[in-house]
Amino acid sequence: MSTVTPRLGLTKPVGSEQYSVTILNNNSDIIDNFVINTLDKLAPGAVGYLYNSALNTVSNTTVRFDLVAVNLKINHYYRIKYRTDDVCAAAANMPYTMTCVKSVTTDTTTAGTAIDNGCILWTAPVAGSGKTNFAEYYFKASATETVNIKINGIRSGANDLIISNRVLTVVDEGMQF
Secondary structure, three states: OOOOOOOOOOOOOOOOOOOHHHHHHHHHHHHHHHHHHHHOOOOEEEEEEEOOOEEEEEOOOEEEEEEEEEEEEEOEEEEEEEEEEEEEEOOOOOOOEEEEEEEOOOOOOOOOOOEEEEEEEEEEOOOOOOEEEEEEEEEEEOOEEEEEEEEEEEEOOOEEEEEEEEEEEEOOOOOOO
């Protein structure tokens, strides 16, 4: 009776057929492993997405704004894209910092391991107006695991800063082979 390779299901012949069963079986296994290992390296694309339209104040203490749980694959590269709209109520050009960290999925606090140096410095717009900011963070997964990717923020000035319409996207870019 014929058998199949474990992952792709390539049919292996039985001994009564007219060609070298050993060579064909070995080749089928090699093809099966090569194709699956190649596919494992490819970039599946977006693996995490969050849209948050809530209005939140960036204070002078670190606040977690957004988080998304994602499954990471060892040695894959990840790009985290973050977009937010902000409005400054009083002072112009007030600096604030957005950080990106990862942590276990049970942790929803601001704690975690910094990603890509973890920090982007933005300045708020002129008082009473708004603008859109974009940040990207990159990292290579050191383990296959499920983690929370979190965005935290803190302001340096004394005036209120409101952020809204935030989009957090995590993209698996593969193994970059």
